[in-house]
Amino acid sequence: MTRPAPLYTEEQQIIADSVQRFLQENYSFDQRQKAITSERGFSQEHWQNFAELGWLGLPFSEEQGGFGGSLKDAAIITGLLGEYLAMTPYLTAVISAGQVLANFAPGNVCELVEGSKIVSCPHFDFENSELTVSKQGGAFTLSGDIPFLPYAESASSLVLHAEMDGDWATFLIPTDSSGLNLKSYKTYDGGRASDAELQSVPAQLLSAHAKPALEASNLATMALLCAEASSILWALEEQTLAYLQTREQFGQKLSSFQVLQHRLVDVYVNCQLAQSMADDAVEAVSNWASDAPQRVSAAKAYIGDLGRKIGQDCVQLHGGIGMTNDLPIGHYLKRLTAIDRLYGDAAWHRNQFAMFAETK
Amino acid sequence: MIAPTNEAFRQEVREFMRSNLPDDIRAKVAEERMDLPKEDQRRWHRILDKQGWAVPSWPKELGGSGWTDEQFYIFERELSLADAPRNTVYGVGMLAPTIIEYGTDQQKAEILPRIKNADDFWCQGFSEPGAGSDLAALKCKAENKGDHYLINGSKMWTSEAHIADRMFGLFRTDSLGKKQHGITFILVDMNAPGVEVSPIKTFDGGGTEINQVFFTDVKVPIENRVGEEHQGWGLAKYLLSLERFGTAEVSRSMRTLQRLKAFASNQTRGNLRLIDDPDFKQRLTRAELTLRAVELTEYRLLFGGEPAGAEASLLKLKGTEVQNDILELLHDAVGVHALIDMGDPEEAGELPAGPEEAGYAARAHFNFRKTMIYAGSNEIQKTIMAKAVLGL
Ligand SMILES: Cc1cc2nc3c(=O)[nH]c(=O)nc-3n(C[C@H](O)[C@H](O)[C@H](O)COP(=O)(O)OP(=O)(O)OC[C@H]3O[C@@H](n4cnc5c(N)ncnc54)[C@H](O)[C@@H]3O)c2cc1C
Numbered sequence: 001m002t003r004p005a006p007l008y009t010e011e012q013q014i015i016a017d018s019v020q021r022f023l024q025e026n027y028s029f030d031q032r033q034k035a036i037t038s039e040r041g042f043s044q045e046h047w048q049n050f051a052e053l054g055w056l057g058l059p060f061s062e063e064q065g066g067f068g069g070s071l072k073d074a075a076i077i078t079g080l081l082g083e084y085l086a087m088t089p090y091l092t093a094v095i096s097a098g099q100v101l102a103n104f105a106p107g108n109v110c111e112l113v114e115g116s117k118i119v120s121c122p123h124f125d126f127e128n129s130e131l132t133v134s135k136q137g138g139a140f141t142l143s144g145d146i147p148f149l150p151y152a153e154s155a156s157s158l159v160l161h162a163e164m165d166g167d168w169a170t171f172l173i174p175t176d177s178s179g180l181n182l183k184s185y186k187t188y189d190g191g192r193a194s195d196a197e198l199q200s201v202p203a204q205l206l207s208a209h210a211k212p213a214l215e216a217s218n219l220a221t222m223a224l225l226c227a228e229a230s231s232i233l234w235a236l237e238e239q240t241l242a243y244l245q246t247r248e249q250f251g252q253k254l255s256s257f258q259v260l261q262h263r264l265v266d267v268y269v270n271c272q273l274a275q276s277m278a279d280d281a282v283e284a285v286s287n288w289a290s291d292a293p294q295r296v297s298a299a300k301a302y303i304g305d306l307g308r309k310i311g312q313d314c315v316q317l318h319g320g321i322g323m324t325n326d327l328p329i330g331h332y333l334k335r336l337t338a339i340d341r342l343y344g345d346a347a348w349h350r351n352q353f354a355m356f357a358e359t360k
Numbered sequence: 361m362i363a364p365t366n367e368a369f370r371q372e373v374r375e376f377m378r379s380n381l382p383d384d385i386r387a388k389v390a391e392e393r394m395d396l397p398k399e400d401q402r403r404w405h406r407i408l409d410k411q412g413w414a415v416p417s418w419p420k421e422l423g424g425s426g427w428t429d430e431q432f433y434i435f436e437r438e439l440s441l442a443d444a445p446r447n448t449v450y451g452v453g454m455l456a457p458t459i460i461e462y463g464t465d466q467q468k469a470e471i472l473p474r475i476k477n478a479d480d481f482w483c484q485g486f487s488e489p490g491a492g493s494d495l496a497a498l499k500c501k502a503e504n505k506g507d508h509y510l511i512n513g514s515k516m517w518t519s520e521a522h523i524a525d526r527m528f529g530l531f532r533t534d535s536l537g538k539k540q541h542g543i544t545f546i547l548v549d550m551n552a553p554g555v556e557v558s559p560i561k562t563f564d565g566g567g568t569e570i571n572q573v574f575f576t577d578v579k580v581p582i583e584n585r586v587g588e589e590h591q592g593w594g595l596a597k598y599l600l601s602l603e604r605f606g607t608a609e610v611s612r613s614m615r616t617l618q619r620l621k622a623f624a625s626n627q628t629r630g631n632l633r634l635i636d637d638p639d640f641k642q643r644l645t646r647a648e649l650t651l652r653a654v655e656l657t658e659y660r661l662l663f664g665g666e667p668a669g670a671e672a673s674l675l676k677l678k679g680t681e682v683q684n685d686i687l688e689l690l691h692d693a694v695g696v697h698a699l700i701d702m703g704d705p706e707e708a709g710e711l712p713a714g715p716e717e718a719g720y721a722a723r724a725h726f727n728f729r730k731t732m733i734y735a736g737s738n739e740i741q742k743t744i745m746a747k748a749v750l751g752l
Contacts, residue, residue, distance in 0.1 A: 186701035188701045188722050188726075189699065249492060249494040249497070250493070250494045250497075251497075259739065312684075316732055316733065316737075316738075319492055319737060320487070320492060320516070320570075320733055320734070322733070323563060323729065323733065325562055325563045330726065331563060333563070333726070333729075334563065334726065337725075337726075338699055341696055347639040351639075
């Protein structure tokens with residue numbers, strides 16, 4: 001094992017063991033491939049299991065019906081989900097939407113924790129938001145388009161954001177609202193998402209001054225995407241190393257060729273660097289450090305580029321078999337590529353980081 | 361760079377593409393779709409054949425075009441720029457020249473016209489589960505039974521085996537001595553009893569492209585051997601050395617780059633056109649410059665006189681690298697909608713929504729990782745250059 005043993009607390013070790021055990025039994029690669037082609041793209045039964053095992057309640061306080069864990073604990077879960085390529089609404093429901101609900105609608109957290117309701121929300125993009133709000137009396141309606149709502153098809157409601165009175169507001173809308181049209185699709189990493197068109201959809205205002213909370217939700221999601229990527233990279237490193245130690249060509253193990261040894265060492269070294277960045281991002285959002293935005297952008301930018309590069313390299317090092325659908329390798333590459341795309345790509349986060357660094 | 365006399369030729373090719381390339385085929389190629397159905401390939405091949413351009417590299421008396429190298433170069437470029445499919449590679453580009461060089465008169469008479477008329481589609485059965493980079497380690501057995509060979513074993517990664525009528529392959533006829541000895545070049549009918557084709561799905565999610573082919577007591581007439589028994593390695597080396605034009609994929613990359621620029625001019629990032637986004641512009645320009653370097657090198661190595669040695673290896677290495685960079689940029693240009701899974705083309709159903717130009721960007725980006733693996737992986741190309749050029 002080249003992967004450093006994680007520095008878990010006793011409770012975290014228990015969580016990690018339980019998650020690992022569940023995924024081993026229920027998310028073998030074949031089972032995963034079946035799950036992503038099922039109607040919803042994930043198993044509702046497993047979602048119930050997640051609830052029973054306490055995963056869904058982990059990052060919520062006990063008053064809200066959660067288990068008072070931290071985002072660090074949740075990162076253990078998303079990391080392992082990533083390693084098993086288990087595609088679920090976990091990130092969007094529990095982290096992205098969950099963080100907003102915990103702030104403004106704590107009463108709604110309970111259904112989320114119990115697994116009876118799923119909530120989806122987009123990347124809260126303040127630069128390209130196309131939603132507009134109309135106010136009539138005390139009632140609000142939303143109109144406009146919003147792209148890429150993860151697992152919106154399976155969600156009972158959506159958490160959306162829009163500019164209102166010079167500030168950013170956040171709203172809750174049920175997915176069966178009239179005027180809401182979802183165009184749903186599969187994504188190449190095995191996930192699901194929808195583009196939403198809203199025409200005067202009645203919306204429940206959660207907060208008229210939501211920007212800090214929305215930003216926090218963004219950051220938490222980004223940090224946990226980094227944690228997922230970091231775990232995937234270690235999985236790739238281990239599987240590629242193991243393959244080259246088995247595969248023989250020219251009468252010897254591929255791992256005996258020095259050029260390939262160097263390539264594997266590059267993968268290993270980069271896994272270490274990626275992990276440092278991911279750990280730091282998760283640490284930053286777990287205690288809401290004042291420099292969290294900068295640290296998260298640092299990690300997301302660094303891992304975005306590096307993750308794709310390593311994923312591509314590991315496909316190459318496998319040769320023909322790396323191109324096949326029946327091996328996780330290509331699917332890891334696709335997920336790493338998707339992770340870079342989501343919540344700001346490497347270029348965007350480099351800019352963010354540079355901006356913070358300048359004003360410091 | 362191109363001699364002015366050939367400008368007229370370029371115009372002729374361009375005009376031909378404009379008036380003869382069917383729109384539906386052009387659209388599929390333009391979307392970077394890899395899964396061009398056999399009937400489309402055949403239809404396009406026959407259109408070219410009418411013009412005398414389907415088998416241009418063959419000797420003139422067999423239907424070749426008699427072009428100069430420069431004309432070949434132009435033709436290949438114009439084909440790609442017009443979003444036309446390339447000439448079928450296995451029959452026209454690989455088997456036919458090998459038959460012309462090593463085949464019997466009967467083989468020539470039987471095989472070549474059927475390739476020229478797109479009656480037969482061929483596949484290349486070289487690689488095996490245990491023999492990839494180390495091709496000479498191949499084991500799939502052909503026993504000489506007097507009037508026929510008895511074939512048992514399997515071939516791996518065989519492109520288009522699922523649509524091919526016939527396979528040219530390398531088979532083990534003797535396992536004593538050096539591994540390059542005892543390999544025989546044999547032509548197999550894909551419909552022969554005992555041949556079973558098992559598709560292998562690739563992770564990009566496209567349609568079937570590669571297959572494993574299993575042989576169980578397959579009887580092949582002894583006349584289907586090309587060249588001498590046990591001497592197939594020499595034929596394989598000849599066949600693999602043929603590709604002179606297009607190994608660097610420069611033409612296709614140029615076309616993708618054009619498409620990428622057009623697309624990036626219509627997209628916005630923040631309040632800029634994507635093509636003006638500083639980071640994107642740097643990446644795009646870097647790829648463009650690399651492609652230009654490869655293009656100029658290709659031209660110089662092909663027409664500059666002085667041979668460098670292992671030119672094809674050099675061009676394949678750098679050309680496929682930049683090709684993958686450009687396709688990665690295309691994927692990135694599409695933004696978050698690049699993530700849309702275009703669905704299994706072999707299953708009926710409507711295409712999912714998304715920006716139309718985006719098309720198959722992600723799928724092409726993932727699928728074309730293969731170009732750095734097949735036809736001698738890029739690592740193996742470096743080994744070849746280390747030996748053949750640097751003398752190491
Ligand atoms: C899409 C696709 C289509 C294909 N179509 C065909 C076809 O139609 N017909 C056919 O016969 N074959 C085909 N192939 C097979 C292809 O030629 C082989 O995949 C290729 O030769 C590599 O062999 P391998 O897959 O066994 O990888 P391996 O040889 O096992 O190599 C694995 C990795 O190790 C590296 N490596 C191996 N040896 C060395 C070394 N000595 N030094 C440094 N690095 C090394 C390789 O570069 C690669 O990165 C196809 C492959 C693909 C992916």
